[in-house]
Amino acid sequence: MGLKKDVEDRFPADLSxxxxxxxxxxxxxxxDPKVVLYDEPTTGLDPITTDYVDEMILAAQRELGVTSVVISHDISSAFNVADQIAFLSKGVIVANGTPEQxxxxxxxxxxxxxxxxxxKN
Incomplete structure (x- = not known):
């Protein structure tokens, strides 16, 4: 997971x-889950760490066959990891499809x- 060897004895408050x-x-x-739910996995992270978290999600999908469900306001991250996106507005799905759609x-x-x-494009 990319953690240093000396972190196993640290408390959560001592971790970044x-x-x-x-x-x-x-x-x-x-x-060994079949599905992992991520709730705002990149909130509060710098861009480099955000990219690292995105890659961890993609690696879990690729290497472990895990289906990922990601709830996020970080659109760059969502577009990076998603095959399909559902866009909610006022509690209703108003659009869904691939990032390109x-x-x-x-x-x-x-x-x-x-x-x-x-x-704007």
Missing amino acids: GGMRKRVGLARAIVM LRESEHPAVKVFLETWFG
């Missing part, structure tokens, strides 16, 4: 945010959100 995320993923996959969505809420995140 990225280290806590890696420990959380390790604890989840040791049980969402980029092409004409739904006003999706367009505004993605333009805010990625800029």
Whole structure:
């Protein structure tokens, strides 16, 4: 999971945010699940650690055959790890599909959100 050898005796409060995320993923996959639910896995992380967490999610999918369900406001991360995305607005799924299909969505809420995140094309 990319943790240093000297962390096994540390308490969670002694770990960085990225280290806590890696420990959380390790604890989840040791049980050999078929599905792992991630709730905002990159919140509060710097871009380098976010990329590392994304790669851990993709590696779990690739190497362990785990299905990942990721809830996230981090659209860059979501577009990086997702095969399919469901976009919610006011508690209702207003668009779903591949990341590319969402980029092409004409739904006003999706367009505004993605333009805010990625800029206008």
